[in-house]
Structures are given as C-alpha cells and as structure tokens.
Amino acid sequence: MRLVLVVLVAVLQEENARYILPTVPDVVHPPVPDDVKVDDDLAYMMEDPDPEVTPGLFQGDMAMTNEIYNYWRVGIRWDVFPEKLWDNGTVPYVISPIYEPAEQVTIMKAIHILNFMTCIRFVPWDGRTKDYLLIWPIKYPKGCWSFVGRFGGAQIVSLQAPDSTGPNCLGTEGRAVHELMHALGIFHEQSRWDRDKFVKIHMDNIIPQFKSNFDKQSLENTTYSFEYDYDSIMHYGKNFFSKGKGKPTITPKMPGVKRLGQRKALSKGDCLKLNDLYGCFDNPRLRRKYYTLCQFMGI
Numbered sequence: 001m002r003l004v005l006v007v008l009v010a011v012l013q014e015e016n017a018r019y020i021l022p023t024v025p026d027v028v029h030p031p032v033p034d035d036v037k038v039d040d041d042l043a044y045m046m047e048d049p050d051p052e053v054t055p056g057l058f059q060g061d062m063a064m065t066n067e068i069y070n071y072w073r074v075g076i077r078w079d080v081f082p083e084k085l086w087d088n089g090t091v092p093y094v095i096s097p098i099y100e101p102a103e104q105v106t107i108m109k110a111i112h113i114l115n116f117m118t119c120i121r122f123v124p125w126d127g128r129t130k131d132y133l134l135i136w137p138i139k140y141p142k143g144c145w146s147f148v149g150r151f152g153g154a155q156i157v158s159l160q161a162p163d164s165t166g167p168n169c170l171g172t173e174g175r176a177v178h179e180l181m182h183a184l185g186i187f188h189e190q191s192r193w194d195r196d197k198f199v200k201i202h203m204d205n206i207i208p209q210f211k212s213n214f215d216k217q218s219l220e221n222t223t224y225s226f227e228y229d230y231d232s233i234m235h236y237g238k239n240f241f242s243k244g245k246g247k248p249t250i251t252p253k254m255p256g257v258k259r260l261g262q263r264k265a266l267s268k269g270d271c272l273k274l275n276d277l278y279g280c281f282d283n284p285r286l287r288r289k290y291y292t293l294c295q296f297m298g299i
C-alpha cells in the first residue's frame with residue numbers, strides 16, 4: 001500500500017510539473033442566486049455543522065448563477081443546457097499541490113471510483129484544454145462545494161483538507177465523490193420532484209434561512225429514470241440544516257428505511273444515474289458492463 005502511495009504521489013507531482021497552474025486566490029466568489037444569499041454567521045447556529053453545509057451556497061454546497069437557478073426552479077434541462085455536460089464524458093482535472101500526499105491519494109481514490117464504475121473519464125489536465133476541474137482547498141468559502149455540471153474554464157471543486165476541527169471533506173473519498181458528482185451535473189437526491197412520496201421534510205426543524213435548501217425540482221427536471229434512492233451519496237443526512245439536537249429535518253416515509261444518504265460509496269442508483277446521463281448505456285456491450293458493475297459494486 002505504501003509503495004502504491006509513493007508511486008501515485010510521484011506520478012501526481014510529475015503531472016503537476018508539466019504545466020503552470022492558475023493562481024487561486026484565498027477568497028473566491030462562487031456565484032450564488034440572489035434568492036439564496038444568507039448570512040455567514042448562520043453556520044454557528046447549526047448543531048454539528050457539516051462541511052457540506054457552507055452558508056451562502058445553494059443547498060449548502062453548490063455554486064450556481066441566477067441564470068441556471070431560475071431555469072433550475074422550473075427544471076434544468078440538458079437539452080436547454082447541453083454545455084453543462086462534459087464533452088465525450090471527458091473531465092480534465094488538476095489536484096492542488098497544496099494537498100498533503102495522503103489527501104491527494106483520497107482524491108485520486110474518488111476519481112478512480114468514478115472512472116471504474118462509469119464510462120466517464122477523468123483525465124489529468126494537459127495544460128491547454130479550456131475547461132477543467134481545479135480541485136483546491138479554497139480558504140473562503142471553505143468547506144466542500146462544487147459547481148453543478150461544466151461551468152467553463154478552470155472550475156473549482158473545493159475540498160477542505162483535514163485539520164484540528166476534523167476530517168472535513170477528505171476523511172474518506174466519499175465527500176470527494178459527492179462533489180465530483182455535482183461537477184458532473186447531478187443534484188441532491190431529496191430535491192427530486194417525487195420526493196414527498198418517500199421522505200418527510202420537517203420545515204419547523206430547519207433553520208429558517210435555509211428552508212429553500214429543501215426545495216424540490218419540478219417534474220420537467222426528471223432526467224433520472226431510476227427509483228428514489230435513500231442510499232444515494234447525493235442524499236442529505238437526517239439532520240442537515242437542523243435547529244438543534246433531536247430535530248431531524250428529513251425522515252424516511254417508507255417503513256424499514258433506517259438511513260438517509262451516506263458519504264461512503266456510490267449507491268447502485270448513483271452509478272446507474274451517472275452512466276445514464278453520460279450515455280454509457282447507449283452501446284449494448286457497455287450497457288451490460290456498466291449495469292453489471294453498478295449492480296455488484298453499488299451499495
């Protein structure tokens with residue numbers, strides 16, 4: 001394992017050496033729709049704040065412009081925004097050299113999982129391609145956050161490294177997978193139009209300023225032909241944006257469902273969704289391959 005790690009880091013350093021990275025300022029201003037701008041201080045009101053719950057970002061961890069947001073409220077449609085999908089399912093990326101080797105390995109694990117379980121290909125940036133992901137521990141706003149779909153140019157995926165307060169976004173590869181899935185164009189599972197059949201949203205338990213984080217999509221936005229997925233890596237946890245202990249904001253309606261969301265691995269549904277969105281099922285041979293992978297490897 002140690003050898004693999006050393007080799008991987010050597011490869012990473014080699015890759016980073018081939019081009020000049022853009023300058024990333026300490027403070028960036030990810031676009032936020034006017035409707036969802038909130039006070040930064042609210043983070044301190046939250047019980048057990050989660051690194052995905054960055055105040056002022058759409059649904060806690062998504063950067064989004066007014067244009068997309070206004071469209072999204074009536075349903076973002078890939079036929080209207082085809083440029084949000086990555087061409088040929090190819091996603092160039094750069095991992096910040098600021099990360100410690102072990103942190104780089106965690107991010108690489110997330111990338112390998114997505115490359116293995118889908119026909120999407122994350123490839124090291126060649127220093128020339130215009131659009132690519134810049135995976136960087138942004139100082140402000142810190143936390144785990146991402147744009148939704150391809151934004152254009154050097155596109156930040158912010159993954160806060162572990163520190164004295166906790167593992168933040170890199171305790172395991174799960175949170176990195178979650179943010180990379182946003183960058184691929186996937187929204188939160190509980191914002192599906194049909195979610196009220198499956199979960200109850202406890203509006204009284206949500207910090208008022210964050211109620212809009214629990215909005216749902218309209219029917220026109222149903223690009224997923226798969227069932228509601230309680231196990232999704234894109235599902236909120238029970239206490240996200242809660243006013244306090246013992247006040248869940250979201251609970252399952254189906255008997256027997258114990259868990260809401262997880263940040264460990266792709267669920268079967270996540271895997272199917274991604275492959276479907278990127279046309280991996282169009283070819284019969286690939287369809288068999290990726291369906292089988294999703295069935296066996298998805299949790």
Ligand SMILES: [Zn+2]
Nearest residue numbers: 052061182188
């Ligand atoms: Zn998210």
